[in-house]
Amino acid sequence: MFPLQRVVVVGLGLIGGSFAKELKTQHLCVEVVGCSRSQTTRDKALELGLIDTAEGNLEAAVKGADLVLLAAPIGATEALLRKMAPALNGRTIVTDAGSVKGNVIAAAKTVFGEVPPWLIPGHPIAGSERSGVGAAKLDLYRDHRVILTPAPGADQTALETVTRIWQCMGAEVVTMDAEYHDAVLAATSHLPHLLAFSLVDTLSKEGENQQIFRYAAGGFRDFTRIASSDPTMWHDIFIANQQAILAAVDQFQQGLQRFRQAVEDQDSKAMLGAMTRAKVARDHFT
Ligand code: NAD
CATH class of the missing domain: 3.40.50.720 (NAD(P)-binding Rossmann-like Domain)
Structure with missing residues (x-):
């Protein structure tokens, strides 16, 4: 060959x-x-x-x-x-x-x-x-x-x-199958990139010329590294995989809302439950 x-x-x-x-x-x-x-x-x-x-x-x-x-x-x-x-x-x-x-x-x-x-x-x-x-x-x-x-x-x-x-x-x-690929990648790649772009954009607008980034530590660096990705490439991905990305965003929004509620209610059981489940899942991922 x-x-x-x-x-x-x-x-x-x-x-x-x-x-x-x-x-x-x-x-x-x-x-x-x-x-x-x-x-x-x-x-x-x-x-x-x-x-x-x-x-x-x-x-x-x-x-x-x-x-x-x-x-x-x-x-x-x-x-x-x-x-x-x-x-x-x-x-x-x-x-x-x-x-x-x-x-x-x-x-x-x-x-x-x-x-x-x-x-x-x-x-x-x-x-x-x-x-x-x-x-x-x-x-x-x-x-x-x-x-x-x-x-x-x-x-x-x-x-x-x-x-x-x-x-x-x-x-x-x-x-x-292509449809399964697009759903999986929407959740594991496209959603995290959307969140990173959105977070850095939101903070940089509110942070008066990025002054607040001077006080950001490793966690922020790790979480937002992918916001440096090429905008044209990601624009095309958000257009091409619209439906699967919207479904992933909606699912994430429900989880975010539950977490927000737990913080508002100072619901330790809900907060620790979510974070422990996330830690166990993340620790198994290499
Ligand atoms: P890149 O920006 O590094 O390279 C893209 C190249 O395509 C550039 O040389 C650019 O000049 C050229 N180009 C742009 N528009 C063109 C056009 N209309 N016709 C012909 N050439 C054109 O991007 P990349 O990271 O190499 O990504 C390329 C492809 O691989 C994309 O489809 C992307 O979705 C996919 N991909 C990227 C990654 C990643 O992490 N970067 C991972 C997997 C798959």
Whole structure:
């Protein structure tokens, strides 16, 4: 199976750049093509040795490729698929790294009328609040999970190729239904990011030019690190996974309201019950 001939990475930021770097370091393909709209990003990716060839034109980049990874913000998925479509020959495997999967499936149905068998939607559960080509690094995916959400008609060779490529990068690959993926990630990733953005925004407005942050300690730093994440990427996630995120926010609001009530009532039993349950659950999570 490996090395593949030509693998194209579309979007050379933290996720795409790290994927490209692994491809090259592990010789998983003969040629790594990096596709980005920005000349500066293309030059930087070449300079950092992340890719062999840089291409600004998406259609030209994907022509004859064995595999394409889409690693741009998810709001761009439909436009990228549309632009690539004329160059796809049915043998090129297309996968993606987007944090929401329902929108990739919807985009594919809009562009191709179905989820093509060669499209294997995916999501590496790895990353950080850093972004851009300079953030790319080796081992980003090692010991992390990658979730693939293949459609029922997915080509088995395509699924196996995408699975093996992530495994070569040290990841554990699991497959699941796209709707379940989006509900789980809404609760475990999208809600915490929304809370962190909202908390820091609220406090910075009220804190007169962030003066209060001078008095913040480690807990605040830990809780809000993810508020430094890229706003464009997260905007796209909040748009693409709207329903599941609203459900997670509503559920959280009920828990918050119960906690607020316990504080107002000085209800020690309720407060200690909630915190003990949370501590036990968190202590089991590594
Ligand atoms: P990033 O901002 O570091 O990189 C995105 C890259 O895409 C940049 O090079 C940018 O110039 C390019 N880009 C932006 N708009 C584009 C467009 N319309 N067409 C083509 N390229 C475009 O972001 P990232 O963290 O690498 O995230 C990329 C994808 O991976 C997103 O879909 C995100 O949901 C997903 N993801 C991110 C993380 C994370 O923690 N950062 C984790 C898992 C998955």
